[in-house]
Amino acid sequence: MPQVEGSPGSSMHGVTGREPVLAFSVASPAVPTDTTAKFALPVDSEHKAKIFKLFSLANPHMRTFHLSWLSFFTTFVSTFAAAPLVPIIRDNLNLTKSDIGNAGVASVSGSIFSRLAMGAVCDMLGPRYGCAFLIMLSAPTVFCMSFVENASGYIAVRFMIGFSLATFVSCQYWMSTMFNSKIIGLVNGTAAGWGNMGGGATQLLMPVLFEIIKKAGATPFTAWRIAFFIPGWLNAIMGILVLTLGQDLPDGNLGALQKKGDVAKDKFGKVLWYAVTNYRTWIFVLLYGYSMGVELTIDNVIAEYFYDRFDLKLHLAGIIAATFGMANIIARPFGGFTSDFMAKRFGMRGRLWNLWLLQTAGGIFCLCLGLVNSLPLAITFMILFSVGAQAACGATFGIIPFISRRSLGIISGMTGAGGNFGSGLTQLVFFANASFSTAKGLSYMGIMIICCTLPVSLVHFPQWGSMFFPPSNDNVKGSEEHYYVSEWSEEEKLKGMHQGSLKFAENSRSERGRKVASVSTPPNTTPNYV
Amino acid sequence: MAVPAGFLVISLLLSCFAATSYGVYFSSLKETLEVTASPTKGQVLKAGDDKITVTWRFNQTYSAGTDSDYKTIKVKLCYAPISQKDRSWRKTVDLLKKDKTCPHKIVARPYTASNNSFTWTVERDIPSAVYFVRAFAVNAEDQQVAYGQTTDAHKSTNLFEVQAITGRHVSLDITSVCFSAFSIVSLAGFFYMEKRKSKASQ
Numbered sequence: 001m002p003q004v005e006g007s008p009g010s011s012m013h014g015v016t017g018r019e020p021v022l023a024f025s026v027a028s029p030a031v032p033t034d035t036t037a038k039f040a041l042p043v044d045s046e047h048k049a050k051i052f053k054l055f056s057l058a059n060p061h062m063r064t065f066h067l068s069w070l071s072f073f074t075t076f077v078s079t080f081a082a083a084p085l086v087p088i089i090r091d092n093l094n095l096t097k098s099d100i101g102n103a104g105v106a107s108v109s110g111s112i113f114s115r116l117a118m119g120a121v122c123d124m125l126g127p128r129y130g131c132a133f134l135i136m137l138s139a140p141t142v143f144c145m146s147f148v149e150n151a152s153g154y155i156a157v158r159f160m161i162g163f164s165l166a167t168f169v170s171c172q173y174w175m176s177t178m179f180n181s182k183i184i185g186l187v188n189g190t191a192a193g194w195g196n197m198g199g200g201a202t203q204l205l206m207p208v209l210f211e212i213i214k215k216a217g218a219t220p221f222t223a224w225r226i227a228f229f230i231p232g233w234l235n236a237i238m239g240i241l242v243l244t245l246g247q248d249l250p251d252g253n254l255g256a257l258q259k260k261g262d263v264a265k266d267k268f269g270k271v272l273w274y275a276v277t278n279y280r281t282w283i284f285v286l287l288y289g290y291s292m293g294v295e296l297t298i299d300n301v302i303a304e305y306f307y308d309r310f311d312l313k314l315h316l317a318g319i320i321a322a323t324f325g326m327a328n329i330i331a332r333p334f335g336g337f338t339s340d341f342m343a344k345r346f347g348m349r350g351r352l353w354n355l356w357l358l359q360t361a362g363g364i365f366c367l368c369l370g371l372v373n374s375l376p377l378a379i380t381f382m383i384l385f386s387v388g389a390q391a392a393c394g395a396t397f398g399i400i401p402f403i404s405r406r407s408l409g410i411i412s413g414m415t416g417a418g419g420n421f422g423s424g425l426t427q428l429v430f431f432a433n434a435s436f437s438t439a440k441g442l443s444y445m446g447i448m449i450i451c452c453t454l455p456v457s458l459v460h461f462p463q464w465g466s467m468f469f470p471p472s473n474d475n476v477k478g479s480e481e482h483y484y485v486s487e488w489s490e491e492e493k494l495k496g497m498h499q500g501s502l503k504f505a506e507n508s509r510s511e512r513g514r515k516v517a518s519v520s521t522p523p524n525t526t527p528n529y530v
Numbered sequence: 531m532a533v534p535a536g537f538l539v540i541s542l543l544l545s546c547f548a549a550t551s552y553g554v555y556f557s558s559l560k561e562t563l564e565v566t567a568s569p570t571k572g573q574v575l576k577a578g579d580d581k582i583t584v585t586w587r588f589n590q591t592y593s594a595g596t597d598s599d600y601k602t603i604k605v606k607l608c609y610a611p612i613s614q615k616d617r618s619w620r621k622t623v624d625l626l627k628k629d630k631t632c633p634h635k636i637v638a639r640p641y642t643a644s645n646n647s648f649t650w651t652v653e654r655d656i657p658s659a660v661y662f663v664r665a666f667a668v669n670a671e672d673q674q675v676a677y678g679q680t681t682d683a684h685k686s687t688n689l690f691e692v693q694a695i696t697g698r699h700v701s702l703d704i705t706s707v708c709f710s711a712f713s714i715v716s717l718a719g720f721f722y723m724e725k726r727k728s729k730a731s732q
Contacts, residue, residue: 091657096616136717140710146702219654221697236713243720308619434616
């Protein structure tokens, strides 16, 4: 039966981290091992790895993993490299508070568009060239910082550097060509979390580089420009490593292999339609703007905040700011873990409550962060806020795969874009305005997080319920099959294009929680055409 | 044991939320010093090149003995209101330890009532802004007790400007272009070579 392979967004399958979380390996009966293949790791029939061996550099699978997350990490380092040095840059370029805020908005806005385009680029050139093109072409933009003399130059360069955040897409796409779909969840979730850590690492790295260069004899206004060479080199070096050590597919590179079989491609317009007309998509676009979005915003403002409010030295402010981003190493997977844990007992309703609790807690701690006057308390609240927000990111992608099967990729992409949009918006409203202080901005942002997390209570699945309402009692409407197959028209069903959705519906019955009673097959489902 | 511990925690938390407000307030200081600086009104000084000569003395119209506790004089370069606008990190706050108006130190000297002067080359990390000069008289406990400044109470007269260095260098620009070119050329080179190899193998 024809499969809808290569459909728009199918490259994003597994981005979500849901299938299933924390599975390190797939047992043989479930997915047969191809014994003829000679790889370091056991592989399936497509030569995708069946196990995830973290501390291995085995070619091609684990090597791809490390190249991939490191490239994503590097782009985060470059995009947020200016943030911890703002106290120096603002004096050199004579910036006002709105200039600094606008530059922060610019740094996250570019990737809204580049991420949307990146999927197509990966389809055309393969993830290896997609990634390499992006980071090697953004290396010159990082080097451009040495030319900047005023506010508009600064804003323009930060905007251009921000495009490189689209490596998120190439990273996840590349992993899905190398790892079996049953473990792709953990692989992609780990890669995303470790990449995001770059936003924290840069807060540590840049002030240290600045101090070293200053000690070597440069004046401050030159030293910060020299410091920017390091992220630029990292971009170029990672690009070369990706090109020389990486390969698109387990068996070789895209250009050298031939396409197999005949695939029925899904229509982009239809996939987009089902993404856009599902109200849950938009709620999650909003929500992710206040978990990932505020994380990116904090990456941009927190070092300067600690420097100014508590009169700390630059590198000390950087160390504190770094702990925010570095918490990603455990906080994001933790969110996915709690989502699964709640789902085991309470199903999808548990996942929704888990997300609401984590994100609202993050908002409360953000509110407190802006209010306190003592350094130890501020650090405590910042760390608690980081765990709340980042775990909420992980928990969000614990729910996204269930919104739609057909349009999963586009919904994931739109949600990601929503994160960047939320970041741009919060920076514009709360941190680019001279009329209130950064501390007040943080508190207002905390209140906005709490308010914008409330819409999660509106997300209702007929088959599983919502935060406040139970699932539908109707035998037909309350089935998983009905929900997922409703995205296909009758003629598409006749062609058998909905088979993947049917299978997914069956597997998703675990989202009912403890009471996964045997459900009688609802009448009128399309019989299986062979 | 639990009750006193809980009380301690709560009082600690409350004290952290409350603003700490001990310290010297600028409004409590008397302007007993006369300070003059060499730049004329509106003059533009180049950082790293031009010099400022500051002279200060005790204003004799105040009764003798007012300056009995002056130990040290600290002379500072301060931002004028126009350079503080939209820049909250340079804000003027009455509580001196939180005040960010005068971050740049010019000189610190032991106090003498007259005949004080110092010539200072504007340092290369001074940002472009409009400035005036202020001197604080500090007592033995390192607390400000008096001040004098080159401008009036509204900080509107006698202001001068500093033009900072850009921090750019030709060598830096050239290096930047070279590395950028390297990145682009190596990418293009790889792409071209791989395309050629795949064509050759077909």
